[in-house]
Amino acid sequence: MERLLYEASVEGNTTVLQNLLKKDPLILDKVTLNQHDDMPLHIASMLGHKDFVNEILTRKPKLSTECDSQRRLPLHMACAKGHVEIVKALLSVASETCVARDRDGRNPLHLAAVKGHCEVVKELVRAQPHAARAMVQQETILHLCVKHNQLEVLKLLVETVGDHEFVNTKDADGNTILHLAVADKQIETVNFLLLYTTIEVNASNTNGETSMDILAQGPRDMNDKQIIRCLTRAGVADKEQESLLEQNPQNSNSKLRFDNMKHHKKLHLKKDSKDDEDWLDKKRNTLMVVASLIATMAFQAGTNPPSGVWQDNSIAQAGSAVMVYNHPNYYQTFLVSNTVGFVSTLSIILLLISGLPFLKHKVFLWVLMIIMWIATTSMSITYWISISVLTPKPEAQTFKNVVNGIVLVWVGLMTLLVAGHAIRLMEIFQKLPSSSKNAIMHHT
Structure with a gap:
């Protein structure tokens, strides 16, 4: 009977299945219990026998959650083969199987994506949207789409679940999907990512390599010209690099000049990136210490005027x-003035300990510094008033004259500093590539 059941599942013969169930209503349970592979529902799901699958699901819906020896569910088999109707039937009885992983850590959505089955992907995302965010060996489903050159599925996923953080997630080597697309010379994918997503075009992997570095290190071919133009428009490459690649890719002198230029640029960028990161850390630590001290003083002055x-x-x-x-x-x-200083420093402390990603940008660090200037100015006014009310009458006029002069100098200095840094802040923001501006606006 088990042999007949196996043959019926291969052929999709529902008549034989019904006759076998009449003779032994437990035959499906016995086969599932005794076998780890070639279970009837798995076979029918893989081969696309819709009626056979529906017959089993009607009688034994729990079999949709049974795994084979590779920890694959019937849904895994149907998704890998792209059988949309069977996927719908399986989801109708157990939608939670969308997130089930096989022995390789892949869920049914991963298998459908790497095979390019867009309609199946739509059904799975509609049933369980969070299944798309499951990672496999530190790779997102978007990494798998690029690795298997499945652009249509990539577009679908970006449109449905592709927020900024998800699109810019890095794999174990620190590569974004743009790194992978450039390395594989997928021109259409590179164009799509640069034009229709918030991909960070200057992101570096664990080796400090940007997408431009990846392109420079790979073998030369005619696709380089189109990719370099796309990267140039996105602000990754400059005109000098573009003109070098416009020459004959086989020209050894041009290749050598380009590689040398990229090598020195990479070292310079890595050094600058490390210096910037150290500088930002020091600034954040300094701001935290100063803000804590000012907040303590403001609280003390408020409760004990x-x-x-x-x-x-x-x-x-x-x-x-x-x-x-x-x-x-x-x-x-x-x-x-005391309240302004107290609230300003508390705001700085709250922002610094929140760990928000946008605080890693220089732009927002300058904003924090401006808030700190407001706090220090407020505390200076608080100090001036405190000394004024404590100074005896005969000495008060002389003191006021001196303090007024100091305050005027202080206000003038602070005005110049705020104006100068505001101009610098605008210049820094204008120099940022469009993708970084979009990222900052997104976080804001």
Whole structure:
């Protein structure tokens, strides 16, 4: 009977299946229990026998969750072969099988993607969208699409689940999908990624290589011209590099000049990247320390204002600030400036400890520094008011004259610094490639 069941599943003969089930209603369970491979539902799903699959699912829907010796479900088999109707039938009884992994760590969506079955991919993503985010050996499904040159599936996935972070995910070697597409000279894929996604065109892998470096190291062919033009438009390459590649790819002198230029540029970029990263870390650490100190001082000044507080109710309510009654105008300015300094530094601390990815950009570090300047200016005003209310009357006028001069110099200096750094910030932002600008706006 088991041999007859096997032959029926290969042929998709539902009549034989029904007759066998009449003789032994448990035959499907027995075969599943005794065998690890060649189970009827797996065979029928792989060969596309829709009626046979539906007959089994009607009688034994639980068999859709049974694995073979390779940990493959019937859904794995149907997806790998692109049988859309069978995929729909299997999903209708157990949609959670979308995320089941075989022995190689691939779920049914991975198998459908590498085979280029777009309709199957649509059904799987509709049933379980998060299945597309499962990684296989530190590779996303987008990496698999590029490796297997499945551009249509790649487009579909980018349109449905392709947010900025997902598109720019790196594999174990730090390669993005743009690295892989350039390395394999997939011109259409490179064009699609540069024009219709937020791929980071200057991203480096673990060896510090950008997509341009990958192109320079590979063998020369006529596809290089088209790829270099795409990268030039995206701001990765410059006109000098483009003109070198426009020459005969077999010209050894041009090749040598280009390779030497790329080698020196790569070393320079790696050094600059490390220096920038160290500089940013030092700046962030410094900002954290200074912000913590200023926040502590602002809190202390707010709870214990100059001249102290009334100790009893003889003149005013006990615990209220003396400065409210002796210097009401000063107190309002004191409270506002102290609060601005306190809130500004708390904002800096909160942003720095949040670990948000956009804080790694220089642009946002300059913004934090501007907030710090606002905080220090506010605390300077707080200090000036505190000393003013504590200075005796005879010396007050002389002190005010001196302090007013210092404050004017300070305000002028701060204005120049803020203006200068604002201009520099705008220049840095303008020099960024369009993809980086899009990424910054996306994070914002």
